[in-house]
Amino acid sequence: MSFDPAQIAAVLPLLVLSLAGCGLLLTDAFTRGRSRGFLMWLALAAVGVAFILVMVQWRGFESAQTAFGGMVVLDHFALYAQMVFLTGGALTLLLAPAYLHEHGLDFGEFYPLVLFALAGMSILAQAGDLVTILLGIETMSLSVYVLTGCWRRSPKSEEGALKYYLNGAVATAFLVYGIALIYGATGETNLRAIASQAAGAAGQPTFILGMLLTLVALGFKVAAAPFHMWAPDAYEGAPTPVTAFMAAAVKAAAFVAVLRVLVGALGTTELKNGSLSWVYVLSGLSVLTMTVGNLAALRQENVKRLLAYSSIAHAGYLLVGVVAAGVVGAEGRAAVLYYLLAYTFTTIGAFGVVAWIGRRGDERLLLDDWGGLGTRHPAAALAMTIFLLSLGGIPPTAGFFGKFYIFKAALESSALLPLVVIAVLNSVISIYYYLKVVMVMYFREAGRETVPLRSAPVTLALVVAAFFVLQMGLQPGRYLAYAAKSLLGG
Numbered sequence: 001m002s003f004d005p006a007q008i009a010a011v012l013p014l015l016v017l018s019l020a021g022c023g024l025l026l027t028d029a030f031t032r033g034r035s036r037g038f039l040m041w042l043a044l045a046a047v048g049v050a051f052i053l054v055m056v057q058w059r060g061f062e063s064a065q066t067a068f069g070g071m072v073v074l075d076h077f078a079l080y081a082q083m084v085f086l087t088g089g090a091l092t093l094l095l096a097p098a099y100l101h102e103h104g105l106d107f108g109e110f111y112p113l114v115l116f117a118l119a120g121m122s123i124l125a126q127a128g129d130l131v132t133i134l135l136g137i138e139t140m141s142l143s144v145y146v147l148t149g150c151w152r153r154s155p156k157s158e159e160g161a162l163k164y165y166l167n168g169a170v171a172t173a174f175l176v177y178g179i180a181l182i183y184g185a186t187g188e189t190n191l192r193a194i195a196s197q198a199a200g201a202a203g204q205p206t207f208i209l210g211m212l213l214t215l216v217a218l219g220f221k222v223a224a225a226p227f228h229m230w231a232p233d234a235y236e237g238a239p240t241p242v243t244a245f246m247a248a249a250v251k252a253a254a255f256v257a258v259l260r261v262l263v264g265a266l267g268t269t270e271l272k273n274g275s276l277s278w279v280y281v282l283s284g285l286s287v288l289t290m291t292v293g294n295l296a297a298l299r300q301e302n303v304k305r306l307l308a309y310s311s312i313a314h315a316g317y318l319l320v321g322v323v324a325a326g327v328v329g330a331e332g333r334a335a336v337l338y339y340l341l342a343y344t345f346t347t348i349g350a351f352g353v354v355a356w357i358g359r360r361g362d363e364r365l366l367l368d369d370w371g372g373l374g375t376r377h378p379a380a381a382l383a384m385t386i387f388l389l390s391l392g393g394i395p396p397t398a399g400f401f402g403k404f405y406i407f408k409a410a411l412e413s414s415a416l417l418p419l420v421v422i423a424v425l426n427s428v429i430s431i432y433y434y435l436k437v438v439m440v441m442y443f444r445e446a447g448r449e450t451v452p453l454r455s456a457p458v459t460l461a462l463v464v465a466a467f468f469v470l471q472m473g474l475q476p477g478r479y480l481a482y483a484a485k486s487l488l489g490g
Helices: 005-029 037-059 076-102 110-125 130-148 155-186 191-201 205-221 230-237 240-262 269-273 278-298 303-328 330-357 378-392 398-410 414-443 456-474 476-484
Strands: 065-067 072-074
Touching (some): 005 037, 005 072, 005 110, 037 076, 037 110, 072 076, 076 110, 076 240, 076 330, 076 456, 110 240, 130 155, 130 205, 155 205, 155 230, 205 240, 205 278, 230 303, 278 303, 278 414, 303 330, 303 398, 330 398, 330 456, 378 456, 398 456, 398 476
């Protein structure tokens, strides 16, 4: 395979993020002892440049392209996914400096690690090969493992990072073995080449086992039950901006990988409708995931763990969309992509409020600590209410239309009606614990005085997130049109 310099254009955003991450590491090494706040602005500038490059590629896009021997794909799907990741990364960077400084975590490696994680997500978005997917997942995951455990004086952070790392290592082993078996059955790792041979290989035990092992590995990454056990502890132990990043951008990247593999490589009729089809497997995982997530969230008195189990439940709803993408096609894929963008704004916003009200040694994570927030800090309480209503799927928020589009797509097939009914019932259950937080903020007497972070970047992140949660709810068709344009292959 000869190297063509023109192929560099296909991965320019990825290169910007990677080179900026390396540059920030060197910058931090030569500025020890100084404030690290300026590193956030440099990282944010890199994300902004990458976003502009993605927008330029989007506007000048004509047809899907491949680079590096088919290992990398440039299409609307990849560009849309990168915009979601970069949006989540930018909001995370805005939340981070004040929180890290307040809690004594002001270390410069944080910002390069976020950029490296975003680079891994970009690799996943443009993956045209199972090997590329493996590289993207590992690049992203290794960065997030370190970010999870960066609260060095916190036993919970260390515990969460260790559980995340060990479960991630097991997931990688499943993925590598699954890729090996698929390669053994087809002689290919390229997604399009696998798709062309999948019909003939559908009856081979080796291929079916490889597909199932790959599904298990991706189930770990999206925190689908029963592969979710690491998520609550990792989410609770990590610094709150990192938790927001994990729950939004990392989860979105994992679902992008799911769509690439299942719809791009394993989307043939034989693999969707056979006795061991991935549609049946994901339907079962979806029911288990949303039910476990919601029932566990009902019992939580810690807001961070409540939102962690909520994130698991939302993975179940997204799996409904993935199943719909396999059964009904384009409408299901567009619904999943709309949901990912809506969920990114909503989740980062909710965790942003959690970060905003905490102080060093007093993160105010218990529900009782949120009493009277509506009286003392009405703007923050209003923002949290918007985010919680969106998570619960209450109109006119982005979360309502995210669920609506996914359920609508699934109802295009009568076979998916029971799955949609279960998802709707779970969504109703979730409203209870979201409104429980709202009730505490507005109707429970205030306890200790809350002294929130005073930070313009944090305020900006919360305002932007709340604005787009409402904007996507008031004009959903506009954003769904962008999602619909992002179909695989075009």
